[in-house]
Amino acid sequence: MPSYLFVESRDPFESRDVEEGYRLLTDLAAQRIPVTLFLVQNGVLAARQGARAAQFTALVAHPGVTVLADTFALQERGMPPEALVPGVQASDIDTLVDLLMADGQKAIWH
Amino acid sequence: MGKTLTVLLMDPPFESANTTTAFRIVEAALRKGHTVNVFAYEGAVSLTMQGQQPHPNPAHGKTVDEEHHPLTRDIVRGLLTSGGGERLHWINCGLCVDERGAGDWIAGPRRGGPGDFWQWVTESDQTLVIPCR
Amino acid sequence: MAKKVVSIVDTAYRATLEEQDDTVVWFNHMLRQSGADITLLLTGNAVNYAVRGQQPPPLSFGTAAIPFPPRLDQDLRKAIQAGVKLVLLRDDADMRGIPASALMPEAEQISREQLADFLQGFDLVWHW
Numbered sequence: 001m002p003s004y005l006f007v008e009s010r011d012p013f014e015s016r017d018v019e020e021g022y023r024l025l026t027d028l029a030a031q032r033i034p035v036t037l038f039l040v041q042n043g044v045l046a047a048r049q050g051a052r053a054a055q056f057t058a059l060v061a062h063p064g065v066t067v068l069a070d071t072f073a074l075q076e077r078g079m080p081p082e083a084l085v086p087g088v089q090a091s092d093i094d095t096l097v098d099l100l101m102a103d104g105q106k107a108i109w110h
Numbered sequence: 111m112g113k114t115l116t117v118l119l120m121d122p123p124f125e126s127a128n129t130t131t132a133f134r135i136v137e138a139a140l141r142k143g144h145t146v147n148v149f150a151y152e153g154a155v156s157l158t159m160q161g162q163q164p165h166p167n168p169a170h171g172k173t174v175d176e177e178h179h180p181l182t183r184d185i186v187r188g189l190l191t192s193g194g195g196e197r198l199h200w201i202n203c204g205l206c207v208d209e210r211g212a213g214d215w216i217a218g219p220r221r222g223g224p225g226d227f228w229q230w231v232t233e234s235d236q237t238l239v240i241p242c243r
Numbered sequence: 244m245a246k247k248v249v250s251i252v253d254t255a256y257r258a259t260l261e262e263q264d265d266t267v268v269w270f271n272h273m274l275r276q277s278g279a280d281i282t283l284l285l286t287g288n289a290v291n292y293a294v295r296g297q298q299p300p301p302l303s304f305g306t307a308a309i310p311f312p313p314r315l316d317q318d319l320r321k322a323i324q325a326g327v328k329l330v331l332l333r334d335d336a337d338m339r340g341i342p343a344s345a346l347m348p349e350a351e352q353i354s355r356e357q358l359a360d361f362l363q364g365f366d367l368v369w370h371w
Contacts, residue, residue, distance in 0.1 A: 002363075009128060010243075017253060017287055020355070027359035041127040072134070093131075097138045100236050101113050108368050109240045152266055209262075224273035231279075231367070232246065239369040243254060 002104045003034035007096070008043035009110065012053050018046075021110045022059045029064030038096055039069040039088075047088045048079055060087040068095065112143035112197070113235040118227065120242040122153025123182040128240050129157070133185055135238075136198065140189065145197040147234065149227045150219070152242070155202040157182040158215040183216050190218040201226050246366040247280045253287030254371070255315075260302065264313045265292070267371040272322040282365070283322065285331040285350070292319060293331050293350045294341060316347055323349050332358070 006025055012018040022037075029035045037059065039047060046056040047069050060067045068091035069084065081090050100107050117136065121128045139146050150157060164179040166172060190198050201222035207213050231237045250271045259265050268283065275281045285292055292315040299312035323329055333352040336343075343352070353361055362368055 007238075009131070023355070024358055024362075027356075028362075031359060033359075040131050070131075093134045093138045094142070097115075097135060097142060097144070100135070100238060101115060101139070101144060105236065106362070106366075106368050107236060107238050108370050109238060110370055151270065224270055225277040228274050228277040228279050231248075237367055237369070239250075239371060241254070241371045 001033065002106055003102070004028055004036070005099045005102075005105050005107045006035065006037050007107070007109045008037060008039050009041040011042045011045035012056060013045070014042065018043075018110070019055045022055050025065055026059060026062060029062050032064065034066075035064060036066045036068065036099055038091065038099065039067070040073055040096075041070075042073075044069045044073045044077060044079060047074075047084050049083055049085055051085075057085055060085050070096070112145055114145045114147065114233060115139050116147040116149065116227070116230040116234040116237040118149045118151055118237070118239045119154035119157070120152045120240065122156045123159075123162070125153065126242060128242065129154075129182065132240055133182075133189065136189055140197055143197075145199075147199045147230045148201070149222070149230065150200065150202045150206075151227075152203070152206050153210070155206045155210060155212045155215075158186050158200065158202065158219050159183055159212050160214045160216055187216050187218070190216075199230075245278075245280055247282075247364065248274075248367045248369060249282045249284050249362065249365040251284045251286055251368065251370045252289040252292070253285075255288035255291055259313050259315070260299070260309050262313075263309065263311050264318055265315055268292070268315065268318055268322060272318075272325055272327060275322065275325050275327045281326075282328040282330060283319075284361075285329070286335050287332075288339075290331050290336040290339065290341065292316065293329070293336075293347045294345050295347055296345075319347065320349065330361070 010018050025035050046053040059065055067088045069088050071090045071092050119132050136146050162181040162183045164174050166174045167177040200219040202219050204221045204223055252267050271281050295316050297314050297316050302309040330351045334355040
């Protein structure tokens with residue numbers, strides 16, 4: 001079964017399109033399709049605890065969705081791991097490449 | 111055994127965080143033994159321009175040497191000559207080069223077009239399009 | 244087996260006057276001419292590309308000019324004639340008050356609820 005890797009570079013406060021992306025991932029996960037959301041750049045800003053990003057928080061809580069955040073982007077923005085929404089895993093570019101190159105992966109940069 | 115990744119870039123240098131992330135992806139993929147094809151479209155054809163020059167930073171109080179301002183042409187050159195060896199291929203979209211006057215680039219990239227990108231796509235295990243906004 | 248591609252276009256009128264076309268629509272049209280199986284999915288602002296009757300006037304700047312501003316609906320029609328399939332997100336058109344009667348009849352319309360299923364039909368999903 002194909003899986004989806006969604007690389008999100010923007011936060012939901014700068015573009016409404018970002019939340020539409022979260023919604024798409026929820027819809028895919030509802031069909032039991034494996035979904036990974038990898039946050040890079042300003043995309044990690046949604047992952048700070050206390051951010052008013054209810055749709056993002058709900059996505060993180062979805063059992064079928066894995067949410068990873070680029071450690072470099074987190075460090076760049078002064079976001080330590082303990083400041084993240086529970087369920088978001090700090091990750092790295094090597095993992096992103098491994099995910100990109102996984103068999104059957106549909107990769108979308110948003 | 112390494113696989114083949116094709117990446118399409120659109121952002122010009124010094125305009126978007128996408129560029130550095132793309133460079134990090136290319137570097138990591140090469141380091142892991144993959145082959146990487148980069149198709150530079152639109153402003154991304156300027157990433158390899160020979161004529162880029164570093165500058166000092168008066169806000170930092172630094173000279174040219176002290177600031178060590180990274181140039182995208184040097185980053186691409188580094189990727190082409192270090193771990194990349196023969197596993198990094200770079201095409202600058204010809205029409206984009208022409209309209210931008212960006213034809214003087216470092217050694218390594220070659221001129222191409224959409225047909226080259228499609229050829230790469232058919233031969234690659236993964237293709238990632240990084241859009242600009 | 245040939246790879247099926249859907250290119251999602253959501254940013255509209257970006258440098259289209261300087262280029263005299265949309266560079267993403269153009270690129271995908273060219274990929275089709277190279278044999279690619281391409282579907283263009285218009286979302287966000289780009290749904291407006293399918294509005295019929297776009298007629299930007301030419302521009303002049305002293306002795307320089309932009310004589311042929313693009314008419315994106317006509318460019319899309321040429322891409323369709325080359326074999327590109329055109330789909331648009333109905334919800335994004337509704338949000339922008341674009342009535343169905345204003346849109347090119349060649350554009351298939353899907354709802355956001357159908358998007359997940361729609362994407363399953365493609366090997367590669369590119370977001371421009």
